[in-house]
Amino acid sequence: MQVRKILPLLGTMFLLCCSFFMEAQVLTTNQDGEKIVVYSDGSWAYFDGLDPEEQAAISESSKKREKKKKKKKKSKKGKKEKKEKKRDKTAKAKDASKKKKQQYSDAEEELARQEAIQRADWAAMEEMRTKNLKIQAGQELGVIRNELSAAYSNTDISVKDLDALDKKYKNQQVVLNNAAATHREAEEFLKKMEGMIDMKKSKRDKQLAEINQMQESDANQWASDLTDSGEAVRKTSSKKKDRKNGKSMLVSNEDLMMYPPTPPCNLAYDGVDEFTGKRRWEMPKQVFFAHTSERLKPFFKEKNHITVEGFLSGASGNGGTYYLNLNIIILSEMAQREFGVLEKASILSLKLINGNTVKLFNTKTSTGSVDKVEKLVEYRAQYMINSDNLKSLRKSEVDKARIVWGTGYEDYEVYNLDFFIDQIDCLEKNK
Secondary structure (H helix, E strand, O other), X not given: OHHHHHHHHHHHHHHHHHHHHHHOOEEEEOOOOOEEEEOOOOOEEEHHHOOHHHHHHHHHHHHHHHHHHHHHHHHHHHHHHHHHHHHOOOHHHHHHHHHHOOOOOHHHXXXXXXXXXXXXXXXXXXXXXXXXXXXXXXXXXXXXXXXHHHHHOOXXXXXXXXXXXXXXXXXXXXXXXXXXXXXXXXXXXXXXXXXXXOOOHHHHHHHHHHHHHHHHHHHHHHHHHOOOOOOOOEEOOOOOOOOOOOOOOOOOOOOHHHOOOOOOOOOOEEEEOOOOOOEEEXXXXXXXXXXXXXXXXXXXXXXXXXXXXXXXXXEOOOOOEEEEEEXXXXXXXXXXXXXXXXXXXXXXEEEEOOOOEEEEEEOOOEOOEEEOOOOEEEEEEEEEEOHXXXXXXXXXXXXXXXXXXXXXXXXXXXXXXXXXXXXXXXXXXXX
């Protein structure tokens, strides 16, 4: 008798877990528009690198996924209408339906409760598994991010190696997105299972039947979509750039293990300014970003056309004022003719990953100083950071920078993403 009771439970648990293992694999697109396949263990492969039969199976699976999503949207709308109709039923009809419900003994209720506890235990293990995958993906992203940041300050690295590292970084962002989405699904599923523990058997059975029907449908769908390697894939609905949607790379700040450790907080200078007589403290100089346009890469090869180094500084008085100090080094003796003067009050626009834009204004004019030995021109700029700017810059990482030159503006990709967050945090600690 016990075996007969356990067999349906095992079958139910198998159907419930089936979709999570299969949903963890994704066919998606990275920031460069390349299709990649992300597997449940965090690994990935280029779609173009798969054999034709597997590509055809994956493409067919993606089309079916899109159709299925449209059907789900329609079914949700239908369910909402049904719920509204149910609310309009009379009290008499509700009482009649209650009388028709099957009554269970205390022993049957307790047995069903124990089965619900077992399902919740499995869901908790699945939630933990997907959480570990998310943590691993986040840690790997942090390692690659540090490698990329170091590479952009390394003048000896080749453009080819830099591009390969950049592509690796973007693909890992997709891996983290997938892992985070899978973990969210596992968390929601765990809440459902835990919520069923103290339900009456009749109500629990009804909800389980709905879940089983949905999971069985998904399992049958996945069985028909399996590739030759025995793995299934699905296409994600979002085509946003991962670093910009604020949900992948910056999934949340709840788990510090997902992020690399904060660099040590050491000031480069802390003293009294001899001109103003006020305290001034400065952070060490770091490479903010580097840039070489596509048309100039063949000429500069392993060097960068533009390298921007920066640091934040603070000054006492009036509640304290912060500045962004930039040294812009351009490997061209003709830079003054190409870029012109960096005017006072000219704008530096910073596009944040969360979609917001911060505008900083230059406090002094820089015409650029020529170094004929090194054959370069260096501009020095200082941008004031007000309290509103400070709040925005410490909340989100910087994605792009736009510098307004005398001859026009130019946009640059920023790879030292934590530049402001780390430096502001350190300045505040030493305030």
